[in-house]
Amino acid sequence: MAIRKFGTVVAMLACAAPAFAEAAPKEKEVWITIGADALEPARASFQQKGLTLPAPALEKGGVAMLRVRESQLETLAAAMHDKLNRCAGFIAHDTEAQALAAVEGSTAPQPLAALVAYNINNGPSVNAMLSGVQELNIRNTINSLSTNWTTRRYNVQSGADAATWLRSQWTTIAGSRTDVSVAFFAHTWLQQSVIATITGTTHPNEVVVIGGHLDSINQSGSTAAAPGADDDASGVASLTEAFRVAIANGYKPARTVKFMAYAGEEVGLYGSNAIATSFKNAGTNVVGVLQLDMTNYKGSSYDFGMVQDNTNATLNSFTTSLISTYQPGLTWTNITCGYGCSDHASWNSAGFPATMPFEATMTTDNPQIHSSGDTLTYMGGTAANSVKFSKLAVSFMGELAKGATTGNTPPPVDSGGGGNVNTATYDATLKAPRCTAAGAGCDSGTLLNGRGGLGPEVNKPNTINASCTDGASGTYHSDESNDRLSVATADGTNLAAGKQVTVTATVWAYAAASDTLDLYYAANASSPSWVLIGSYKPAGSGARTITANYTLPSGTNQAIRANFRYQGSAGVCTTGSYDDRDDLIFTVQ
Incomplete structure (x- = not known):
């Protein structure tokens, strides 16, 4: 990295x-x-x-x-x-x-095409693949990459040999599938980037990229040992396992999926920059990029550090929603890592939406990287921490590329050019997060995270016209809070009257037995008359995701409310000292 x-x-x-x-x-x-x-x-x-x-x-x-x-x-x-x-x-x-x-383009890289609908509706296929992820496979790949060659530097023969070995491994995984190919992306230096492609069934010209870098470096000298077990054999191993479970489960994506192992990252993002530039020049429609750079060292109490700079905010929100949905109980925090810190920056610079979940915060990362000490042994001889990143890659692939595994029905796929899920901004007039543009959904992002004075919640209480204040008792992420709200159509088309939508609420629960989430909707956000969607219990304590469905009524400016309460009865604005209420306003066509 x-x-x-x-x-x-x-x-x-x-x-x-x-x-x-x-x-x-x-x-x-x-x-x-x-x-x-x-x-x-x-x-x-x-x-x-x-x-x-x-x-x-x-x-x-x-x-x-x-x-x-x-x-x-x-x-x-x-x-x-x-x-x-x-x-x-x-x-x-x-x-x-x-x-x-x-x-x-550094001030605000412009997307090359409209963002697609980042919605979550492919659970059966994603869960089928998640169940097959194995720590041993990830560990074996890390071990092979970090011990078979003294270094995987981009400009020496051993670096080239590592790329040849990985291409062979991926070719074996692909087997006889005629819709899967594995090839080098040619560079002028010795090491080549490796790309495995699963061609999309219905939207082959829309591309999902999952990548990590193949090279390693020892900054004490060019001839020193650079095993690079964490940086970044772990990322390559994590995405290799995602590729393996996709093939093992007969997964056929609607959009094309490309798994990439980049050459030359450590000397200025050489490989990824060459690839992203070539895709830009060719007009390739890359709808989302997931970067896995260092996944096996747990230096922080958080499971993921979500890089906020040189990434796409909407795709970041989608990625954390995937964590809440498919790995409930795992936690994340927002971090920054600076200009050009990993290959996601190449894609971002080229105008493509990219996201990067990291294994730690910037002050708790692996102290052995870029040295001879970056070994699997240093990380306890296990790839346990990489499993959650491989699972995240699987859910990213399954929900962004859609399609289905054997025996499952693929969900609808929005083809872009509209139908994007918007990220809300704070409306100072209505005093709550709001999406003013039409789209397939609206996501509060990080605006609601926390409760009142507990945690990082900004513009509290985030209820329309500040009509309902938050309870002030307890501790952030020990006691109850609403952390995020989103609403999106089930079919990926724009929000419109009569459409069925899914509300996704991310909460921090104190205890399943005592906590309840009441979800409401209102057809007119300016003068809300709240209608109960339902009351729901979290599956356990900690970070939990709760979903509910309802049909959009008529009205161009609608809202939903999450009332998360400790004990008591359902209500639009309960008064418990641990209760949290948050609203989300959105445009309906």
């Missing part, structure tokens, strides 16, 4: 050789883009080594553009790791034009 490497810069060339000396071959130079906040630390680090950092050719939107010698990429990554020990990262580009485009 590029999490422990940072912006990259170049030492000035040594004094020119005498005129009569034979000119040395000119070394390849590349353009890089880095986080502008890394420039001064980089300059100081280079000065300590007797080197000079050139001034950026361009700096805009927190991103700087520099030209460097290719041989210095690893050295500079190590220098930034030693100086900052934090995530800043960089992206290497073959041309000045590509680097310039990355800087110009």
Whole structure:
């Protein structure tokens, strides 16, 4: 992972050789883009080594553009790791034009196409695949990648051999399926990226990408051992197991799914940048990218760290909804990791929606990465932590690519160009989260997380016209809270009167026996008359997802309310000191 490497810069060339000396071959130079906040630390680090950092050719939107010698990429990554020990990262580009485009688009990369409907309605097929995920398979892949070669560096033969081995493994998994292919994505350096493709049955031109990086690095030197068991054999192993269970269960996606093992991530996202750029140039419709970079070290009390920068907010919300739905009880927190910290940044820069769940927070990540100590033994000799990431990859694939496993019926698939699930923003007039644009759904995102003064909930109490305040007793994520609300059509089309919709509520429960969620809807959010959908018990304590269905009435500006209570009876605004009420307003056609 590029999490422990940072912006990259170049030492000035040594004094020119005498005129009569034979000119040395000119070394390849590349353009890089880095986080502008890394420039001064980089300059100081280079000065300590007797080197000079050139001034950026361009700096805009927190991103700087520099030209460097290719041989210095690893050295500079190590220098930034030693100086900052934090995530800043960089992206290497073959041309000045590509680097310039990355800087110009850094403030707000524009999606190449409208986002599709990110809804959850493929449970039978997803659960069939989830039940087959095995820790031993993930462990064996990590072990093979981290012990068969001293290093998987992008520009040495052992790195190339690791790619050849993985291509063979994936080809074996694919078996005789004629709709599945495994191939290299060719690069100019020794190691090639590996891509396994399951062609979609009904929407083959819409693509879902699940990726991790194949290369490894030891920042103490280019010849030092770099087993890279966590960084990132674990991510490649997690997605390999997702690929395996898909094939084992006869899964045929509606959209095309591509599993990618990227070459050269550690020296500036080389492989993923080349692939994302080629997809952009070809006009490929990538509807979502999941990046798995380091999955097997649990350094935090949270199960997932959701990277918020250089990712897509709507896809992030969809990903955390997948966690709540298919792995209830697991927790996540929001983190930032800086510019270019992993391959998701390549896709984001190219204008494609990407998400990256991480194994820890940035201050609790694996201390052995980029060293000879990044081994499976250091992680306890097990791949237990990677299992949840493999399951997340399975649910991401099944719910975004849709389709079905053997014996199950595929759900409808929205074809894009509308039908997107919108993420709400706070409406200061109505005083609650609101989606003003039409779409297939509306999601509160993180706006509701917590209760009153407990937890990070902003704009509390988040009820229409502040009509119902929250109970003030207890502790955040020990006692009751509504954390998230969404409403979406079952068929992926836009919200409209007469459509059946699913309400998904993420709550933090104190105890199943004592807690109840009352769900209501109102046809007119400006003057709500609340109608009870139903009252529901959580399956247990901790993070729980509760769903309910109802039919949308007439009205262009509607709302739902979640009343989560400790004991008592159903009500629109109960008065218990542990009770939490939250509203979500949305547009209906």
